[in-house]
Amino acid sequence: MKTxxxxxxxxxxxxxxxxxxxxxxxxxxKQHGMEMYRRQDAxxxxxxxxxxxxxxxxxAMNRWFxxxxxxxxxxxxx
Numbered sequence: 001m002k003t004x005x006x007x008x009x010x011x012x013x014x015x016x017x018x019x020x021x022x023x024x025x026x027x028x029x030k031q032h033g034m035e036m037y038r039r040q041d042a043x044x045x046x047x048x049x050x051x052x053x054x055x056x057x058x059x060a061m062n063r064w065f066x067x068x069x070x071x072x073x074x075x076x077x078x
């Protein structure tokens with residue numbers, strides 16, 4: 001099991017997520033983002049705007065995603 005926080009995954013807070021795989025970690029982050037969107041949390045909305053801009057360039061998005069995957073893989077087991 002590894003631990004990352006929202007900010008490490010492109011978000012806006014220190015909420016921690018725990019997962020065995022990067023795909024699980026990404027899903028936990030996505031669920032958190034959806035909750036923050038429902039709450040209209042300003043900091044998270046700003047982070048989402050940055051992600052939407054990044055998604056306009058598929059190559060840049062793939063590089064970002066792979067960098068996050070590598071960061072996850074490099075983490076120690078918690």
